[in-house]
Amino acid sequence: MKGSVLVIGGGIAGMVASLDLADIGYKVYLVEKLPSIGGRMAQLDKTMPTLDCSMCIEAPRMVEVARHPNIEMLTYAEVKHVRGRLGDFKVEVLKKSRYVIKDKCTGCGDCAQKCPVDVPNEYDANTKSRKAIYVPFPQAVPNTHTVDLQHCIRCFKCVEACGDRMAIDFSMPDEVVELNVGAIIVATGFDMYDPSVLHNYGYGIADNILTGLEYERILNASGPTEGAILKQDGSHPHHIAFIQCVGSRDSKHKKYCSRFCCVYAVKEAILTKEHEPDMKCSLFYMDMRAHGKGQEEFYKRGKEEFGIEFIRSKPASIHQVGDKLCITYEDTDAGEVKTMDVDMVVLANAIVPSVPASLDIEVDSDGFVTEKFGDPSTTNVAGIYAAGVSQAPRDISDSVSMGSATAGKVSADLKDARGTEVTKKVVPPEKDVSGEHPRIGVFLCHCGINIGGVVDMHAIEEYSKTLPNVVFVQRNIYTCSTEGNRQIYEAIKQHNLNRVIVAACTPRTHEPLFRETCVQAGLNPYLFEFASLREMCSWVHMRQPGEATRKAKDIVRMSVARAAMLEQQKPGIIPVTPKVVVIGGGIAGMTTALGAARNGFQTYLIEREAELGGMMAKLRSMVPTNLDPKQIVKEKIEAVKQNPLIKAYTKTEIKNITGFIGNFKVELSNGETLDAGAIVVATGGKEWKPDLYEYGSNPNVMTQLEFEEALASGRIKQGERIVMIQCVGSRDEKRPYCSRVCCGVAVNNALDIKKRYPENPVYILYNDMRTHAKGTEELYLEAREKGVDFLRYELDKKPVVRGNKVTVFDSFLQTEFDILADKVVLSAAIVPNEDSDNLAKMLKVPLDANGFFLEAHLKLRPVDFATDGIFLAGVAQSPKEYYDSVSQADAIVARIARVLAKPELETEAITSMAAEDLCIGCARCVPCCPYTAITMETKNGRYVSVVNQALCKGCGTCVAECPTGAMMARHFTTQQIEAMIDTALEGWQ
């Protein structure tokens, strides 16, 4: 068995899988067909609904991949041939020649500057050009240049420009690499469907009709217009239209729903309004599928806060009329055909899978990987797993979960070979600089135009040189690039720097990266100081460049003052208990428990109810329909019971939780106390008991769950008329979120009735049909085919139930219908469990506005809590389907393994400490600590406060609270802060 893994596809799903596996202890070969990793996410301007700068949150991961000693990247490479089986695959990879020698190329770009050829840049969705020798984007990893031989005119000006570095070699051949790996992860993402085949939309004929991805580049600061929204002729548009389902949900093109386009279009419209508040944005949609966490709220913001016009209609045509684009559509509110003249149109074209044929795995008729054994990431070949969009359309958050999920599975498969092929991370010996006179290096980053476009960086450069202790100053377009980091490294060595300042974006995303560079150069990472010029200066003073430059000088001067006083810090080492407590014995909890046990970790599964199985045990059927929920639950319970590494507790609750990552103590209601290194929250949710539509007083009104039970137990009779009402308690004032699963559930149950009693009339009253998950759009169509009626109501004109009569105003026919109903079925909201609150308090983790648990980061850390060592999966995080729940549950397995596979962990180095002699024992610090890290103890006969160094996160709240100055924060000492304040005030004298 091999201890190595091949990951195909360097997008976010592939990167996440690679990082998790490499951290757990596997050698990873990451193959990417393009010259740089990063995938589609790198092309996006911002993410939805979080509005994070996409590149800013992804680039640190890309650099982490590049730097990880256990990851070997094979970029500009393709998998040609795979044979073998689980544990022992032989893979042939074709590494296409870049004609540039990796070790000699510094990424300086001198060659590209001299290249006379302009080629449309694929990274910019062809909206901007690159050269025939190029890196696709400044943050590219690796930043080795590539010669595009197809467009190269062999003038060899690049060779001349490269000069003595001699990095360009036109005789370099393609190379075939033979890999021997234990498992394979397919994360090959997607391509865009060509919208020019829809002739009526004029893409490729008329000007200013763009795809969503092209518009993403237009919005981006590094795009063709540097973030200015401009038409092809350079003039300013005043009105932009967004059109959904271009080639998706279309029987003549792609039948499936591409799943994330609705909300990305909302995002693009919001960003447009942020760029230019006076721009008019109109968004045409069929059903607004804002189904993910936070997305419905985001859609509402788009409507109410940003004034985006949402039009429920699919336009029939787009024609160029003069310099305008004329859209012809039916205004379904007014009921008449209108034309709208706009300046620009953005088409949400369908996405199509791009699973390489060289992988002999089963794909469905649409080309997505066919999942097997009721698991989304399992393929028909043992040892080959699928992540991200390769299996079905999904957004970043779900792709990240699935990336980790595949890592968890592979980690279990190859458990016996764990650690056999890894390289120990080599940390160069740390140079002791204590006592040395400060020698500060200042690195100034333009961040493209983010900072450089506002702040006069030349002035900052000159100014920095004048500051005390500064011995070196350098300016970069992107300091975070590989080249930028290399320059920091070189400067530390050459100029004997003992303090490093990067004046750039924000420490939030980039501090770890630069600290690591310092470590590689032999400097203690805490001798690094971040000056935030982007988020604290250029972004907020975008329209005052003069003042911004002045403030940037202040910020740099303050950082220099503090840097001189920085001291070396050392993290602590804590032991790790390789056990995990999983709270919640539903499908997510059991999946995590089984995965953790397969990875060799002792697992405790805690269930409050008398039986394991949770919500899913109550389901009679589900989406995907080929799976039987009862059977799955039964099999999982059996597997849990038989696994010697899992101890399941039923009728057991959590009494108390103390401790910290690696060392938790969980007290149970039965009196037992469990030791664990990690805790998983998989407490699920439940169906809301409605107080609407006569529920409770009318015996014929029931919820979907109750209806399933009634149907299965034969209580629904032939000839009965069934009316289902969607969004009951969801998408309203009290619960603004979408419950995500109900549309699929309703359609599935409707089909179930039709299967049993084809003649029974079934009506589904909906607002937006959100059948987004794989196979559910097809179910929706099947339901229509089988004669289920779908009537659309407006959210402000909800149906009324009176006895056996349901009255609904159909918004298309503009007609009120009375429907006689024998059963009224309510698709009630999914709500969090009522004791989530209590558990959140015990764990000291936050809940979101809707009462679900709040993850560390919706996009990139969906299954982690901000608190280390605690994880969450399934409906506890937000309403979701079976596949997405088990995907998260499996993802946790990898996240846990990263912690538990190591015997010990490093703790935070920047913590608080109490000076015993100054402490007066007032204990004011104890209640203010959000991490309960402080206790009062008697030491040397004095009652003093003691900080648990493993629990302390270094937030500094206690320091502010302490009346005597006894409490000190490492790395943020009073002296350091005062030095900054002093110099700030000097500047204003």
Next chain:
Amino acid sequence: MISKEFIQKISAIPGADQARMCYKCAECTAVCPVAKETNYEFKPHVVMGMINYGLKEQVLPYLWYCITCGQCTVLCPQGINIQEAVRGARTQTTETPYAHKGIFHSMHRIMARQTPDRTKWFQEAGVDLNKKGDKLFFVSCIPLYEMFFMDLNFDAKEMVKSSVKILDKLGINYQIFADELCCGHDVFWAGDYETFKQFAEKNAKVFKERGIKEIITFCPECYRTFLLDYPRVIKGFDIKVRHITDLIAEGMNSGKIEIARAAEVLTYQDPCRLGRHCGIYEAPRAILEKLGKFVEMKHTREKAGCCGISAWLSCEPETKVYREQRIKEAREAGAQTLVTSCPHCLIHFSCSICEDQKIPVQHNIKVKDIVTLVGRQMK
């Protein structure tokens, strides 16, 4: 009140039950020429909704608003054949708005019971009825129409003669039936499914008995009906169907047919049945390129406007608008002659022009049939 009775009744008619697939994207309304002319009183998706919900009384008048041109069907992302859904629903009404006082439908119904004899007509036309072959030249009902539209210079005999000349030139072995029956198109689209079925069954039987393997016709309505509707009604109907323009285009490619180009500026009216219903756009254009100087109108191919009438229904001032628009487009394109490959388009456009000559507005355009032109210009 929603009722499924209506849609259940019509779901036996091919294509009629598709109304339930409509998810109301409303793309159809914006291309529908009828919606526009009725000030959006008529909307295809609303008609689909009404059919689906069984709003029989409300939907009946709208069923006859539809000119079954199929522009909506081209766009429908759900792939609903909207005109066929309408056609199916028409079987549930008797208030058919017949044109020409229903004479053609009456004659068709008579024909369904009593086989006609066209021997004399063919003799007058100089057509040899003794030819043998496993292919059938299906003449269609134009001999019948000739009687009614002589004043429009509608010359069915020349059309048939030209066709025969073309088929002979191509060396095709074909039969012509003197006792040819109607294909059933008109009664079918007028909602008379029973008569249509009689035609289909009778025709299929005769074709089989006489060993027909392939049907050749110049009438797009016959072409559509044999190609699309017969296989759905007659089990095992597998006779190949060819439109004569396809054969002419092939003959031009192989050199069997040579055409003397005229100086005339020509444009082409895509018949709904041949174009949108069956996807034949290229062959007629290839022929027109050879016949004269070919120009396209603003709306062509799948976006081409309809003449406004099919199956001899709803010849009203409202539908005349479509012909007027089309003639205007043809003139704007600079055409001297509007060429069509459909005898019905030919009659309807000829009528429009003649009427206006009476009033007297000079349209300054001629309307011609493609087969006639080929017959005249073939070397």
